[in-house]
Amino acid sequence: MLVNADFSLRAVVTPRQYHWTPSPQPGVERVMLDRMGGENARATSVVRYAPASCFPRHLHPGGEEILVLSGTFSEGEAHYPAGWYLRSPPGSSHQPSSGEGAVIFVKLWQMQPSESQPVRIDTRDESRWTVRNGRESCLLFSDAIEHVSLERVPAGASVFNGHVEGVELLVLGGGLRERGQEYERGSWLRLPPGTYPDLVADVFGACVYLKTGHLANPAGPAGASC
Known part of the structure; x- marks a missing residue:
């Protein structure tokens, strides 16, 4: 799958152009902003978790970058409300969920293999x-x-x-x-x-x-x- 895959061109997606599509997990939808591949893709997305939705634990071979836009995003027992920035290096894994629902900005497969340290920043500080x-x-x-x-x-x-x-x-x-x-x-x-x-x-x-x-x-x- 290719979405805004020509990086020599300007790409713009406004909220009025959001097209929410189901993910493989019930209760989780996404807007594909750019994408090169299928489920294991270099991708940039806005992802929406319905209340009480979750993903099973899974690996991110290419790393994952998240900015929580609204609601509360959770990884196991760690809970991140809007404003938190999460950066998980290649080879990391997690079990994401949201009790109240959340909208997050997500980037996959866009880190260098040498990255090894997770980052967790509360931008409200x-x-x-x-x-x-x-x-x-x-x-x-x-x-x-x-x-x-x-x-x-x-x-x-x-x-x-x-x-x-x-x-x-x-x-x-x-x-x-x-x-x-x-x-x-x-x-x-x-x-x-x-x-x-x-x-x-x-x-x-x-x-x-x-x-x-x-x-x-x-x-x-x-x-x-x-």
Whole structure:
């Protein structure tokens, strides 16, 4: 399966374009934002857990990255309400569930094999936020290849200053606009290398998940299939 699989092209999915499809597990649905493969795919999705839904324990050979958008997401006895960032390295396993229901942003098979340490960050903790490049930033992960953060962009300010070498973002609060196009909360954008001076925060500002450096090698797992 290929969904927005040409990484040389801009890809945009707004909440009005969300198409919820069932996962293999009852009570769990997803919106496929980009995908290269079947169930063992390099994939970016918004996933919705109905109350009292769960997955059996399973392995993530290529790692998994999660940002909890609403509700509470659980792994066994650990519970993560909205605002938590979870990064589980290649070879990790878990048994996800949600008692009250949850919506999460998920990225699969997009980590380097050398990653070995799990990351758990509560982005609601203001001590994790610093002022960087004139705006508030919460660092989630950074290595020689990729950089992941949450950014609070002031009203009317450009998201990027100058050229970017490919970027992915998810609007978490407020909104963005670009030459008359509005990107409300929940909008996902993947932008190829270029300059984007017209992509600015709206009059209320914006909070965005921002990821760079990971688009140079978008290949999914070998032999991925449905």
